[in-house]
């Protein structure tokens with residue numbers, strides 16, 4: 001496992017949502033950041049380069065996203081938060097959260113999807129993306145994550161079960177309907193830079 005570290009993941013930072021997250025896979029040049037309109041071509045290339053298996057596990061079909069789906073994946077709609085992991089200028093991972101309308105009981109749910117470039121899998125990038133996505137969701141008031149997962153997707157199930165033991169699993173004919181309760185977002189007092197904690201990226205929030 002590479003020594004990925006994340007220094008800007010403290011949700012107590014008021015400007016957390018808009019800041020670039022530095023990650024260091026044994027060196028500089030890697031970051032987690034929001035997707036922007038200028039990323040469309042790079043995002044298209046990222047998904048096109050994924051193996052058929054990775055695309056199948058992410059989208060439940062070996063699709064290569066075209067214009068409409070790319071708009072969604074790039075965070076086009078107002079309810080979608082999209083982030084990427086970038087290494088030396090190349091996108092190596094993508095995650096997004098699509099917020100559902102809040103329900104009267106106060107539950108605010110978001111639908112989450114994540115995928116990492118094949119050559120970068122098992123190096124902490126997926127966990128880093130998930131943690132960043134979760135922190136951003138908590139800062140928006142999200143209280144629950146939803147994730148559709150193929151029953152045979154042992155990798156993501158291991159990631160989920162390993163980090164969120166309280167997960168609820170619903171069964172449908174084709175997929176597992178994962179629900180993950182999140183603790184309420186509690187802003188912390190701003191820490192001075194000298195006291196910022198350096199935490200391993202592989203630890204997910206929640």
Ligand SMILES: CC(C)(COP(=O)(O)OP(=O)(O)OC[C@H]1O[C@@H](n2cnc3c(N)ncnc32)[C@H](O)[C@@H]1OP(=O)(O)O)[C@@H](O)C(=O)NCCC(=O)NCCS
Nearest residue numbers: 057113114115116121122123124125126127155156158159
């Ligand atoms: C699922 C996925 C996003 C995980 O990303 P990743 O960067 O490979 O994962 P990480 O290296 O951050 O590992 C996080 C955890 O996942 C689990 N995991 C990852 N790869 C695994 C594998 N091959 N076998 C078993 N567990 C695995 C482990 O629990 C790991 O925790 P650890 O670091 O304590 O071992 C990545 O495998 C992927 O893109 N898969 C295809 C798309 C997909 O399945 N998306 C999920 C549905 S939306």
